[in-house]
Amino acid sequence: MDPARLKKLEETTRYDPSEVESRIFGEWMEAGYFHPAAEGSPEENFSVAIPPPNVTGALHMGHALNGSMQDALVRMNRMRGKNSLWILGTDHAGIATQSVVEKKLKAEGVSRHDLGREEFVKRVWEWREEYGSRIVEQYKRLGASCDYERERFTLDEAYVRAVYRVFKQLYDKGYIYRDNYIVNWDPGSHSAISDLEVENREVEDTLFSIDYPVEGSDRVLTVATVRPETMLADTAVAVNPTDERYGDLVGQHCILPLVGRRLPIIADEHVDPEFGTGALKITPGHDPNDFEIGRRHGLEEIVVIGPDGRLTEEAGERFAGMTPAEAQVAVVDALREEGALSGEEPYTHSVPFSHRSGERIEPLISLQWFCRMDELAAPAIEAVESDRVKIAPAQWKRVYLDWMREIRPWCISRQLWWGHRIPVWYCDACEETFVPEDPAAAPERCGSCGGELRQEEDVLDTWFSSAIWPFATLGWPDDTPELRAFYPTSFLTTAREILFLWVARMIMTGLEFAGDVPFHDVYVHSVIQARDGRRMSKSLGTGIDPLEEIDVHGADALRFGLLAMSSTQDVRYSDAKVQQGRDLANKLWNASRLILLNAAAVEAEPVAERVEDRWILSRMEQTIASVTAKLDSYDFAHAAAEAYAFFWSELCDWYLEIVKPRLYEGEEAVSANLLWLLERTLALLHPIMPFVSEEVWSYHPSRSGHLAVHGFPTVEGRLFDPEAEAEVERGIELTRRLRAWRDMVEVPARSELTARVEGEAPHEFVGRLSRFALDGNGGDPIAAVGPVRVLASADIDAEAVATRLQKRREELRSEVTRAEGKLANEKFVARAPAELVEEERAKLERYRAELEELGE
RNA sequence: GGUCGCAUAGCUCAGCUGGUUAGAGCGCCUGCCUCACAUGCAGGAGGUCCCUGGUUCGAGUCCAGGUGCGACCACCA
Numbered sequence: 001m002d003p004a005r006l007k008k009l010e011e012t013t014r015y016d017p018s019e020v021e022s023r024i025f026g027e028w029m030e031a032g033y034f035h036p037a038a039e040g041s042p043e044e045n046f047s048v049a050i051p052p053p054n055v056t057g058a059l060h061m062g063h064a065l066n067g068s069m070q071d072a073l074v075r076m077n078r079m080r081g082k083n084s085l086w087i088l089g090t091d092h093a094g095i096a097t098q099s100v101v102e103k104k105l106k107a108e109g110v111s112r113h114d115l116g117r118e119e120f121v122k123r124v125w126e127w128r129e130e131y132g133s134r135i136v137e138q139y140k141r142l143g144a145s146c147d148y149e150r151e152r153f154t155l156d157e158a159y160v161r162a163v164y165r166v167f168k169q170l171y172d173k174g175y176i177y178r179d180n181y182i183v184n185w186d187p188g189s190h191s192a193i194s195d196l197e198v199e200n201r202e203v204e205d206t207l208f209s210i211d212y213p214v215e216g217s218d219r220v221l222t223v224a225t226v227r228p229e230t231m232l233a234d235t236a237v238a239v240n241p242t243d244e245r246y247g248d249l250v251g252q253h254c255i256l257p258l259v260g261r262r263l264p265i266i267a268d269e270h271v272d273p274e275f276g277t278g279a280l281k282i283t284p285g286h287d288p289n290d291f292e293i294g295r296r297h298g299l300e301e302i303v304v305i306g307p308d309g310r311l312t313e314e315a316g317e318r319f320a321g322m323t324p325a326e327a328q329v330a331v332v333d334a335l336r337e338e339g340a341l342s343g344e345e346p347y348t349h350s351v352p353f354s355h356r357s358g359e360r361i362e363p364l365i366s367l368q369w370f371c372r373m374d375e376l377a378a379p380a381i382e383a384v385e386s387d388r389v390k391i392a393p394a395q396w397k398r399v400y401l402d403w404m405r406e407i408r409p410w411c412i413s414r415q416l417w418w419g420h421r422i423p424v425w426y427c428d429a430c431e432e433t434f435v436p437e438d439p440a441a442a443p444e445r446c447g448s449c450g451g452e453l454r455q456e457e458d459v460l461d462t463w464f465s466s467a468i469w470p471f472a473t474l475g476w477p478d479d480t481p482e483l484r485a486f487y488p489t490s491f492l493t494t495a496r497e498i499l500f501l502w503v504a505r506m507i508m509t510g511l512e513f514a515g516d517v518p519f520h521d522v523y524v525h526s527v528i529q530a531r532d533g534r535r536m537s538k539s540l541g542t543g544i545d546p547l548e549e550i551d552v553h554g555a556d557a558l559r560f561g562l563l564a565m566s567s568t569q570d571v572r573y574s575d576a577k578v579q580q581g582r583d584l585a586n587k588l589w590n591a592s593r594l595i596l597l598n599a600a601a602v603e604a605e606p607v608a609e610r611v612e613d614r615w616i617l618s619r620m621e622q623t624i625a626s627v628t629a630k631l632d633s634y635d636f637a638h639a640a641a642e643a644y645a646f647f648w649s650e651l652c653d654w655y656l657e658i659v660k661p662r663l664y665e666g667e668e669a670v671s672a673n674l675l676w677l678l679e680r681t682l683a684l685l686h687p688i689m690p691f692v693s694e695e696v697w698s699y700h701p702s703r704s705g706h707l708a709v710h711g712f713p714t715v716e717g718r719l720f721d722p723e724a725e726a727e728v729e730r731g732i733e734l735t736r737r738l739r740a741w742r743d744m745v746e747v748p749a750r751s752e753l754t755a756r757v758e759g760e761a762p763h764e765f766v767g768r769l770s771r772f773a774l775d776g777n778g779g780d781p782i783a784a785v786g787p788v789r790v791l792a793s794a795d796i797d798a799e800a801v802a803t804r805l806q807k808r809r810e811e812l813r814s815e816v817t818r819a820e821g822k823l824a825n826e827k828f829v830a831r832a833p834a835e836l837v838e839e840e841r842a843k844l845e846r847y848r849a850e851l852e853e854l855g856e
Numbered sequence: 857g858g859u860c861g862c863a864u865a866g867c868u869c870a871g872c873u874g875g876u877u878a879g880a881g882c883g884c885c886u887g888c889c890u891c892a893c894a895u896g897c898a899g900g901a902g903g904u905c906c907c908u909g910g911u912u913c914g915a916g917u918c919c920a921g922g923u924g925c926g927a928c929c930a931c932c933a
Binding site: 013014015200207223224225226227270271272274275276279280281283287288289290291292347349350395396398399402403406496497499500527531533564565567568569570571572573574575576577579580582583584585586587589590591592593594595597598637638641644645652653656657660664736739740742743744746748749750769811814815818822825826827828829830831832833836839840843 | 861862869870875876880881882886887888890891892895896898900912913926927928929930931932933
């Protein structure tokens with residue numbers, strides 16, 4: 001070994017991740033391990049498409065967890081020799097990015113309208129050039145083995161082509177259409193948003209009762225509403241057809257207060273006779289239900305709130321220009337003046353808010369583009385029903401299916417500038433609509449009348465482009481080598497919040513356009529909450545920055561911690577688990593120092609002769625089998641815990657302590673075993689803790705290349721040895737009991753006690769590790785611990801021994817009582833499995849024997 | 857309103873198809889700076905497994921009801 005490196009190994013007793021991580025990552029990148037050739041078939045290869053983070057984003061805990069899981073599987077499969085590709089890229093994130101840049105411009109005192117569309121979009125691109133790669137660099141800090149040379153962006157030229165191809169095909173099929181429809185208008189982003197981008201929140205409002213006089217009568221119909229300002233757009237009043245109170249009024253009219261409009265009184269099933277007075281004002285322009293009712297009854301659709309979120313001229317000059325809140329006050333005042341307000345009471349209900357801007361959704365009718373989903377959903381339902389796409393944990397399969405079976409048209413247009421501008425051209429002269437094959441070469445003049453064409457102003461929903469991520473990133477619609485080698489991808493890990501928004505849509509588009517499901521497995525991971533159980537969120541200030549955690553504890557520690565704390569249920573962020581990961585890295589480094597600095601130079605297969613060697617080699621194989629199976633089934637927490645327990649408890653606490661004398665003597669067999677165990681342990685841990693394992697590996701005498709591409713251990717069945725396991729475990733158990741006994745009777749830690757053994761002698765290590773000389777003779781034993789008879793000594797306090805004995809006797813008596821009771825139960829003896837009963841009898845015997853030993 | 861999930865040690869969580877004395881990490885207590893590691897080693901204390909019924913020889917685990925949280929979906933003004 002290079003003297004400088006040897007010195008480092010000898011002198012460094014604390015593992016320092018910050019020194020190691022960037023260096024190692026550079027080595028991997030330079031070697032090109034993460035940039036596989038587009039060869040082989042999807043069946044033999046392994047591929048994953050990263051859920052593309054927003055270009056505006058910074059790495060948060062969700063990314064870190066998701067990335068740790070993906071990287072663990074990608075690395076394991078790369079080590080297995082599979083051609084492995086982890087596709088990386090970012091999402092242009094329409095609303096989020098546009099508002100970031102708008103905010104920046106605002107600070108400069110400019111609005112996007114001052115700049116105009118073209119200039120504004122240019123500015124966003126400039127912003128993206130400067131800041132857009134930040135999150136990609138952050139993934140490197142995590143150790144993510146993505147293909148950084150194949151980075152994609154949803155607005156790359158090739159990607160845009162794919163988006164347009166999809167749009168065109170869906171349009172030609174008639175799935176995409178334009179319609180005046182009620183949409184979720186987000187006054188914050190000045191755009192329509194889809195149902196999935198709306199979240200409902202409980203809000204306390206006032207429920208107003210308003211009297212609508214019935215035409216030609218002195219009766220009034222009292223309606224209840226939380227949004228009196230929308231009455232200005234009322235076009236009917238509805239009652240339930242079975243409601244006897246109003247049967248005679250159906251077909252008549254009432255008069256809209258303040259406005260004076262005649263409103264037909266209609267009957268509709270939707271109205272709940274139990275609610276309020278059983279009469280419902282109908283505002284098709286500003287309420288989704290009313291819109292449906294309006295369409296059923298052919299009602300007039302009036303819109304009084306404009307895209308700017310303020311009341312329009314339609315609302316009448318008294319109210320035009322007001323915000324809805326101002327208008328509410330004004331309308332209520334006016335109603336009160338007219339004597340039409342007959343009640344108000346507090347009312348709590350759920351109200352839609354924009355997930356993007358946080359503002360209250362203003363439902364209104366506007367002209368938007370929609371995509372019909374039924375036809376696309378059908379095969380995507382089948383694919384999941386038949387498990388061509390397996391969703392785990394299993395309960396999410398049903399959630400997916402339930403949603404897909406009730407899928408509704410998707411509003412895909414957004415009134416933004418940043419995004420894929422909808423590839424549709426209109427001719428105002430002859431009212432034709434064109435969707436060209438190649439938008440880049442779109443005609444300038446109308447094919448029918450020669451009139452001037454103008455392109456649709458709106459852009460597509462960001463999720464429209466992310467929906468095709470798994471194949472568009474591989475070059476679709478061209479028939480590329482990447483597509484042939486890596487599609488379908490192997491699996492997807494995701495947070496459940498984007499199961500519909502993203503996962504479902506990828507399955508639909510994958511089947512429709514790429515001819516196959518986009519992935520075979522979907523693993524829905526848990527959500528890591530803040531330490532106090534709240535959501536991690538920037539606005540709440542509850543977020544924990546993964547980069548800070550990496551700075552302090554190292555990427556390996558964070559990765560281990562996140563995987564260890566992950567679960568099928570949501571969990572609170574656990575500093576202790578990250579700490580555990582850090583300690584593990586340190587322990588790995590130090591155990592490796594012990595081995596590497598003391599092992600004789602041997603290049604041999606393990607030697608399974610002595611029972612402790614047979615034991616640890618068997619345990620190693622069992623651990624490899626178990627950890628591998630857990631990783632393959634996305635059970636990261638147990639994989640991490642088992643690898644940890646094996647390495648720490650069995651390998652370090654026991655095996656290393658047992659074999660130290662042999663190691664120091666330079667025995668070759670134990671050196672061979674230790675180097676073999678170290679190699680396999682490092683490889684097994686590498687998918688979880690890539691940096692420290694790679695660093696340690698760099699000192700291993702068997703090293704011929706990086707661990708990142710070293711073979712992943714497979715199980716050597718010949719090393720399984722249940723007998724050796726049982727035998728050594730008995731020795732460990734006895735050692736533990738002897739140590740506990742010593743501590744209990746307060747023997748000084750250093751003093752060696754003498755004892756003799758009844759019957760077969762235990763393994764050599766038992767006496768050594770418990771500081772007992774087991775070859776004593778003569779004298780009466782003062783205590784018995786299993787087969788060990790402890791002899792009197794100046795270090796042993798007789799009183800403490802008596803107390804200890806008393807305590808043990810009590811424990812045993814209670815166990816004897818329990819076992820006796822169980823065996824006295826005839827039904828247990830008769831009906832429980834025979835071996836269970838036998839076991840219970842044996843136990844009872846043991847307890848009784850020990851009790852007798854203790855002088856009972 | 858519908859669906860799903862969760863309640864186990866002081867804390868954060870494991871406990872598969874019901875079966876040893878219910879586990880881990882952290883924290884706590886007691887010893888140890890033992891020549892890999894004090895980011896360490898050894899030992900220990902600590903649990904009416906939310907409540908009530910039920911099924912069973914046997915229930916943390918299965919069933920019913922209840923209580924308390926949480927998530928998702930949903931057009932009742």
